[in-house]
Amino acid sequence: MIDYREIPDTNIIEFSIDGKITAEEYHKFAEKALAFFEKHKKVRILKEIISFEGFDFAIFKERLLPDLLRHQGDITHAALVADEKWIEQISSMITPAFPCRVRQFKLNDLGAAREWLRTAKEDSIEVTSDSKGNCMCFKVTDKLTHHDYEHVLIPTLEAVIKECGKARMLVDFGKEFHGMEVHAMWDDTKFGLTHRHDFERMAIVGGPKWSKWAARLGEAMMPCEVHAFAAEDYARALEWVNAPIKSEVGAKS
Structure with a gap:
């Protein structure tokens, strides 16, 4: 399941993952996220992973996937909220390839993640x-x-x-x-x-x-x-x- 949220009057979106991600859920998420990117150009993202049980392989055939991937460079800040160690390790490995600033938080630190995302400077x-x-x-x-x-x-x-x-x-x-x-x-x-x-x-x-x-x-x-x-x-x-x-x-x- 993906729960998608847009924070009013900001360029911040949040989404929570809990369980398995279906192709239908991903399509709806991609539509909303792409519209948000088109509106704000530069975006900050909070990704909360409560649990992860895989995804439908049909997601790789999602027609909006290439468009969504093209916006990776438009993410300036990303807060990853998860308790699983392997999720943090994967994030640490791929982070240098992208320009966005990334912070990792535990699930019980969701408030701190939101505060960082809201107040972090544009330049480093x-x-x-x-x-x-x-x-x-x-x-x-x-x-x-x-x-x-x-x-x-x-x-x-x-x-x-x-x-x-x-x-x-x-x-x-x-x-x-x-x-x-x-x-x-x-x-x-x-x-x-x-x-x-x-x-x-x-x-x-x-x-x-x-x-x-x-x-x-x-x-x-x-x-x-x-x-x-x-x-x-x-x-x-x-x-x-x-x-x-x-x-x-x-x-x-």
């Missing part, structure tokens, strides 16, 4: 007030996407490079980093290769366990200093990324 990265001169400071608050690189990170840094010649960058992952879209990883690689000589220093603060490894790799690939700092060492990272480079100190003395 922002320029902070600690930015000054040729040093740009970024705060990451969710999953990094192609949109974040295309509309925030890349144009900000390219403007600084154009104006100052060289840039410095601090990225604060904090505790809200939730991975990267595959397209964003490619954006990061291309930008790094294009501007590998345009940076003086880079500081990575907090983030996943691989952030220190990424800092070492970055320092090996780019002719600038790249350091990783613990989340609680933000102030030290900010001081370091803004400090004069040794050659600058020697030139001034």
Whole structure:
């Protein structure tokens, strides 16, 4: 069974799955969801899986299925509410392939899932007030996407490079980093290769366990200093990324 709901005056839809999904139920769901996508263009979704007992294979012949799949890129945020571990594991495996920001909640946390879906920011990265001169400071608050690189990170840094010649960058992952879209990883690689000589220093603060490894790799690939700092060492990272480079100190003395 699929129970479909639209939240008034928002771009949020919810649907609950309980038991087996029939082809007829899926068709009705697809019709309503497609109409909602056409109306709102960008949509946030809450998927509650109370129980799952399979689906009719006739769903693969559903004529609206291709249209629905084409709208995957129009989902900006998705809350998955389920207790089954295997559902969470599948979600974690496929999430990087899509641009939407995803959070997983237990069934008894339905209220928290709705609150997150309602209040989550559109962008996952922002320029902070600690930015000054040729040093740009970024705060990451969710999953990094192609949109974040295309509309925030890349144009900000390219403007600084154009104006100052060289840039410095601090990225604060904090505790809200939730991975990267595959397209964003490619954006990061291309930008790094294009501007590998345009940076003086880079500081990575907090983030996943691989952030220190990424800092070492970055320092090996780019002719600038790249350091990783613990989340609680933000102030030290900010001081370091803004400090004069040794050659600058020697030139001034």
